[in-house]
Amino acid sequence: MKKVFAVILTPRIARSSVRIALFVGTLLNLINQIGPLLNGSDLSWVHVFLNYLVPYCVASYSAAKNEVTKSIEKSNVRRCGSHDGTVKIALATCGFL
Numbered sequence: 001m002k003k004v005f006a007v008i009l010t011p012r013i014a015r016s017s018v019r020i021a022l023f024v025g026t027l028l029n030l031i032n033q034i035g036p037l038l039n040g041s042d043l044s045w046v047h048v049f050l051n052y053l054v055p056y057c058v059a060s061y062s063a064a065k066n067e068v069t070k071s072i073e074k075s076n077v078r079r080c081g082s083h084d085g086t087v088k089i090a091l092a093t094c095g096f097l
Contacts, residue, residue: 003071007064017059024059025052 007013028051036043 021056024055
């Protein structure tokens with residue numbers, strides 16, 4: 001889990017997560033706050049913030065978890081290896097297939 005949180009802080013994942021959060025958060029705010037936006041009444045700023053924060057957290061965690069999983073799978077294939085050099089046999093030998 002520590003690896004995931006360390007990867008979350010990498011600039012590539014942070015930039016990607018911000019873009020996703022801006023897009024998804026804007027859509028969520030339009031859907032959830034359409035009444036106040038059209039009526040000119042007060043917005044719920046806590047909900048506006050959460051509509052951006054939640055997609056950022058989900059995107060960051062998902063991307064980081066994916067990176068860590070790929071890294072672990074690559075190291076397992078390298079560590080396990082295979083006699084004829086094929087990845088499929090190495091994965092089967094290590095119990096991944």
